[in-house]
Amino acid sequence: MSVLITGGAGFIGSHAAVEFLNAGYEIVIMDNFSNSKPVVLDRIKQITGKDFKFYRADLLDLASLDKIFDENPEIDSVIHFAGLKAVGESVSKPLEYYHNNVTGTLMLCDSMRRHGVKTIVFSSSATVYGAPDEVPIKESARVGNATNPYGETKVMIERILKDIYVSDKEWNVSVLRYFNPIGAHKSGLIGEDPNGIPNNLMPYITKVAGGKLPYLHVFGNDYNTHDGTGVRDYIHVVDLARAHLKALESIKERRGIDYFNIGTGTGYSVLDIVKAYKEATGVEIKYEIEGRRPGDIDACFADPTKAREILGWTAEYDITDMCRDSNNWQRNNPNGYGE
Numbered sequence: 293m294s295v296l297i298t299g300g301a302g303f304i305g306s307h308a309a310v311e312f313l314n315a316g317y318e319i320v321i322m323d324n325f326s327n328s329k330p331v332v333l334d335r336i337k338q339i340t341g342k343d344f345k346f347y348r349a350d351l352l353d354l355a356s357l358d359k360i361f362d363e364n365p366e367i368d369s370v371i372h373f374a375g376l377k378a379v380g381e382s383v384s385k386p387l388e389y390y391h392n393n394v395t396g397t398l399m400l401c402d403s404m405r406r407h408g409v410k411t412i413v414f415s416s417s418a419t420v421y422g423a424p425d426e427v428p429i430k431e432s433a434r435v436g437n438a439t440n441p442y443g444e445t446k447v448m449i450e451r452i453l454k455d456i457y458v459s460d461k462e463w464n465v466s467v468l469r470y471f472n473p474i475g476a477h478k479s480g481l482i483g484e485d486p487n488g489i490p491n492n493l494m495p496y497i498t499k500v501a502g503g504k505l506p507y508l509h510v511f512g513n514d515y516n517t518h519d520g521t522g523v524r525d526y527i528h529v530v531d532l533a534r535a536h537l538k539a540l541e542s543i544k545e546r547r548g549i550d551y552f553n554i555g556t557g558t559g560y561s562v563l564d565i566v567k568a569y570k571e572a573t574g575v576e577i578k579y580e581i582e583g584r585r586p587g588d589i590d591a592c593f594a595d596p597t598k599a600r601e602i603l604g605w606t607a608e609y610d611i612t613d614m615c616r617d618s619n620n621w622q623r624n625n626p627n628g629y630g631e
């Protein structure tokens with residue numbers, strides 16, 4: 293039996309690949325390298341000492357998808373990470389986002405169905421909750437009203453997966469709603485390497501730490517939080533990766549469709565992170581307070597009880613580990629994966 297990992301060269305996908313290989317799974321990775329580099333594959337092999345098959349392929353290319361399943365009949369489940377994920381970019385490129393993420397998932401599920409592969413773990417996001425009515429957020433909270441096209445693609449894909457399951461109960465679907473993944477593998481060999489100037493907080497901070505950017509722009513200090521800056525539920529990417537293992541094992545046994553928040557349950561503000569970074573690494577992050585970023589909300593953090601009770605999963609790493617490992621990745625790879 294083997295697991296197909298779509299987007300397996302990306303930030304979260306590569307960490308998941310390591311965890312699956314370390315757990316003894318056979319894996320096949322597909323990626324189109326739209327936001328990742330081929331060298332990631334060597335790094336995964338270096339960390340694990342294990343080999344795997346790789347296909348450079350795009351989800352929108354049905355023939356390539358069919359070829360992967362035809363050539364690897366032992367694949368019995370899919371961990372689906374591949375997709376575009378920049379919130380701001382999705383506002384200016386809605387067609388690309390809906391097409392890549394939604395059509396891409398339709399293609400994947402169509403190919404899966406025709407090859408009798410009906411088990412999928414899907415990378416969703418806390419963004420499906422939009423501006424939550426209350427925190428911590430439970431899985432039963434209202435879904436929809438995402439604030440941007442990227443978020444809407446996650447809402448739509450969740451809906452599509454549900455309808456597929458309703459139509460055919462042989463499908464097993466586990467939807468993981470990620471909070472804010474940061475950190476990196478402790479080896480410092482794989483980590484987050486966004487194209488261009490980072491949109492997200494931690495990759496921006498590591499660039500300031502490495503002297504590539506002068507200071508952090510803190511987007512607003514008038515939110516309804518303990519220090520006025522936005523509060524989020526940061527989760528170590530290795531913890532997040534391990535949640536996929538638990539989700540796959542669980543859904544194969546429990547069967548059906550299920551939804552899980554994957555976060556620590558603790559919210560930290562932007563200034564808490566700046567402070568934690570200094571404490572974990574000794575590096576002072578210069579910052580300036582600026583206006584709010586459109587679309588941002590006060591606070592977003594998970595109630596991860598369901599994942600603990602049903603998956604037997606809880607986050608093991610704390611904010612100090614996350615800051616240390618993010619910094620370690622950046623120090624070892626000041627130019628990310630390079631050209």
Ligand code: UFG
Binds near residue numbers: 523562585588
């Ligand atoms: N922030 C700054 N300066 C920056 C970047 C971010 O102050 O340069 C602040 C934001 O205002 C926010 C916090 O840091 O308060 C976290 O921002 P991120 O951009 O890192 O993360 P978001 O919570 O905005 O978005 C993340 C993912 C989305 C996902 C969302 C769901 O990037 O993909 O969580 O909860 F949809």
